[in-house]
Amino acid sequence: MSVETVQTGKVDVAMARSWLLVPAIGSEAIAAAAASGADALIIDLEDGLPFAAKEEGRACAAAWLERHAGWVRIGDATTAHWGRDLDAIRGLPGLQGLMLSKTETPEQVRDTAGEMPGVPIVALVESAAAVVAVDDIARTRPVVRLAFGIGDYCRDTGAGRSPMALAYARSRLVNASRAAQIGPPVDGPTLSPDATVVRDDTRLAREMGMTGKLTLAGEQVPVINTALAPDALDISWAEATIERLGADGARVTHGGHLPQLARAHDILRRAEHFTPRP
Template identity: 40%
Template sequence: MNKRKVVCVCSEFEGGASMTTYTGLSPELARSWWLLSATSDNTGRMAGTRADVAVIDLEDGVAPQRKAFARTVARGILEQGPAWIRINDVRSPYWRDDVEALGELSQLSGVMIAKVDSATDIELVSAALPAPVPLVAFIETAVALEAAREIADHPRVCRLALGSGDLRMDLGAEPGSAILDYARSRLVVASRAAGLPGPIDGPSIVNDEGLVQRETASARSLGMTGRLCLDPAHAALINTVLSPTVDDIAAARATIAQLGSDGANATKGSDIPRLRRAHRTIDLASRFDLI
């Protein structure tokens, strides 16, 4: 297996639309990814957000006639502190202007690339960016889904994300269609095979906390470890669902106590896998400051 360790900074905004602070979480661990338009009034709500990552959107969240203004806003944010940016796809007439607007700014934490269809798309963006930063590739078409492993294998990609709305449109599927769970499973397998963390799921399209909870739990059950949100109020809920519970932690500790930290008391073939899972749970709980 191609195992890669991704070491990069993940930010949350604090003290206004332009200021950020390091959370201690790298993109490989980030659970909630708040996607907000650069032209949205919500940029004023960045202060105090519970999202692990706030991403300034230059793509679908911005009307064509406002792209230039959105880039100016994004650049202003980057001049004040670290931020993630989602740029337009490489088949659009906007992506090169998006990249050029980032200039030589050292505060760029990472880039999400919309509608990635191949590793060639990643290569184009990588070559155009002023500095090497982590990239998250959005899988939003049937073509991209078939190329998911190739995209995940690119050394600059730190994570895959599911563009569920656009993929559903491309496939002609209804909301909640089982084919979207197939797509999620494909991304989970491709990510694991490439040595990446679990992928980031698309957002809930209805602003309902019960639905967000159910859909996030379903994504977690498939192996996804992050989720986009369009409302920052959902970030805390997503973080909770994608984190070990009190019961998970207690069960993990009991397993380690039973089997021994190094598995010295293992007697069955299933014991070592259980032990590894327990250690993983404790490690995540520690990284998320739950213990």
């Protein structure tokens, strides 16, 4: 899989697990979010920010990005907020990337990229129209990942939030990402404060082929990071598989072995990526 390497903190964007959204309501709130251990910090200028606080929020985001790193979720391209958000953060040294709200067409991505050349984009898929267009959106540079906006998708379609109700949309994001050779998609947030629910939702997303998760709460970050990183059983299986089949496949004897070997290498690559270094 050919994925451009983009750094978000110390984690490649293609592997980032926890994506923490924090409203741009003050430097203390953003600093607390930055200290949460999230793989990606997203300063929210869209739904997390009341309309009356938009200008103040843009100034807050700009002040943070003058001295610190972070992503920014901007308003969708059909609103006046889109241009004002971009103007507020253009060229700032800490800007790592953009999360484009309510992306529904490749043109919206291209227009955003034209305003902010060279800045990576995570496209938020939040409607039926977006799911229909998701293959083209995923192939549009500089999209590096897709993210699933569950709340707005459910509002748009009338779907519930059960795994069955959301399986089709999640699968579309997974397949579109793989076909476009970008990082696997980022699942939507879990609203429950219960860590067990967060863990189970995250494991479900992982089973669907998603390797990241949005969150609105810093306390969910360690749960998400643990659930989306290879555990001891994964690593043990991967090491045993590589030992049995050979790192280069020298002992492969039937067609089922090569997919197993590829998965084993991927598990160890992810495990090494998330292992703290001194």
